[in-house]
Amino acid sequence: MWDFGQISSRAGRLREVDVAVYTWVLRHRSLSADAAAAELGTSRQEVAESVQRLLDAHLVYRSPVDPAVGFARAPEAALARLSAPSEARIRQSQYQVALYEEELSSFRPSYEEHRPPDARAFEVIDTLEDVRATLNRASEDCRTEMISSQPGGGHRVPEAMQEAITRDRRLLERGVSIRTLYHHTARFHAPSQAYVAAASALGGQYRTAHALFGRLIVFDRASAFIPLQDESWGAVVIREPDTVGYLCDVFEQTWDSATPFVDAASEGLEQVSRQVNETILRLLATGLKDETVARRLGMSLRTVRRHIAEIMDELNATSRFQAGVTAALNGVVGASAPPEVEQRAP
Structure with a gap:
């Protein structure tokens, strides 16, 4: 009998001929290898092997009265039978974990x-x-x-x-x-x-x-x-x-x-953009790299560099550091700089 572990280790066990044999059993309610082989145009041995694979997969089953009589199951029903042992083991494991958790929680x-x-x-x-x-x-x-x-x-x-x-x-x-x-x-x-x-x-x-x-x-x-x-x-x-x-x-x-x-949008895109540029200028004036500025502002590096290009163009600056210093000298930034965190005695 198969279970999920066996299926995973024997992937591809079912073959194309098994679909034809399964359909034949579904129509004729018989497991006769001779009759199926004659109608399907294949050998008796191949049909017999196919029937055994279908029995192992729970896709067909024998009549308890006459072994030559067979019936086909819906694939969903076959899956339920195949998965039942694994599901039982999972439930048992979950129950055991719950017991462990309840037992150990009293120690916390x-x-x-x-x-x-x-x-x-x-x-x-x-x-x-x-x-x-x-x-x-x-x-x-x-x-x-x-x-x-x-x-x-x-x-x-x-x-x-x-x-x-x-x-x-x-x-x-x-x-x-x-x-x-x-x-x-x-x-x-x-x-x-x-x-x-x-x-x-x-x-x-x-x-x-x-x-x-x-x-x-x-x-x-x-x-x-x-x-x-x-x-x-x-x-x-x-x-x-x-x-x-x-x-x-x-x-x-x-x-x-x-x-x-x-x-x-509520505050005004122009005002927000100006505030961003002022903050970038303050950070540039300290000599920080673009990557550090981006990380501090929670922005992508590409967005920061786009802002920097706009700032340098506006200030006619040839370097990032020059843009920051020029802005500070002109009073563009500095007044609204965030306060430093007070040092607290250990």
């Missing part, structure tokens, strides 16, 4: 309470799956506030936005305060606009800034998530109070200087 409170402080202070999570699981647990445990900085908001796909609004709705309905920072470029992104409109209606608060300090999520000012610097999908969970407090201070200073989220 003790672990959380008594593990060494240094083990709780900084936790490195290497895989995206584990990061998501830890974020989900922190979200479920969150009771008062979630703050986050989400650079590059204009690049998030609609599916991610839908997942985010579902998660945030649960938090807001529990009375949790949500404040999120995005890059200004998110205001040009329709899915971001729709997400912010929906979440704002539920009580979430969203602001944008030209330059952000990086990706950050903080729950109840007790645990902070920041990305690993190796550009992987991993994260570091920080629970050390002073470090978490410092990250919250960084967020608050950026939040205070940020502007409420509005889509670019």
Whole structure:
């Protein structure tokens, strides 16, 4: 008898002749190899081998009264019979996993309470799956506030936005305060606009800034998530109070200087474009590379270079650095530069 494991290791077992024999059995309700061979114009041995393959695949079966009489099953019914052993094993495995989870969950409170402080202070999570699981647990445990900085908001796909609004709705309905920072470029992104409109209606608060300090999520000012610097999908969970407090201070200073989220069309495309150019000029004046500017502003490198070309043309500058310095000397930029983050004593 076949099961899924046997099928996968014997791929291509059923042959073209089996379809003809299956059809013949379906029409004649017989497993006679001689009669089928005569009508189909093939050898008796080939028909007999085909019948055996069809029996193994549960596509045909013998009459319990007369072995020469046979019936064909619908392919769906054959599949159900083939898959039944594997499905039973899957159910058993799922049941066993549920038992493990229930049994081991009673140890978590003790672990959380008594593990060494240094083990709780900084936790490195290497895989995206584990990061998501830890974020989900922190979200479920969150009771008062979630703050986050989400650079590059204009690049998030609609599916991610839908997942985010579902998660945030649960938090807001529990009375949790949500404040999120995005890059200004998110205001040009329709899915971001729709997400912010929906979440704002539920009580979430969203602001944008030209330059952000990086990706950050903080729950109840007790645990902070920041990305690993190796550009992987991993994260570091920080629970050390002073470090978490410092990250919250960084967020608050950026939040205070940020502007409420509005889509670019509402604010005026010309004004938004001017603000972007001024920020690029400030960064160019410090000698930053195009790639660094793009990363800080949450923009593509191609878009940044297009803005830079427009700026250089307008200022008659021959280099990026000259454009930044010329703009600063002429008072084009500088007055609205974002404040520096205050240094806090360790």
